[in-house]
Amino acid sequence: MLKDYPEHLERLQKTLNQVAEEPPSVSTKFEIVTWMLQGQLEEFFREARAEWEAAKASKDESAVARAKDKERLMSQAGWKHVWIGDEALWSYFQPT
Helix, strand or coil, rough: CCCCCHHHHHHHHHHHHHCCCCCCCCHHHHHHHHHHHHHHHHHHHHHHHHHHHHHHHHHHHHHHHHHHHHHHHHHHHHHHHHHHHCCHHHCCCCCC
């Protein structure tokens, strides 16, 4: 979903790396990462919403359309059911 937003992917990767480096058990790590990802994705949505509001104020129709699309995408990315059951995410926290 975020392939067109590499800076957002980088921020998410930093979040994952922080948790992966911590010593708690895998189940605890997964809980922590769930909370951290949820918070980061909510932040992305808030940022996108602010961009949309700024674009509306500018009255630039193309900027409004781009910002609205981004806001919609960030909203969808934040839906926990989209990523909570992701096998790759769970595997990321399995001991090697």
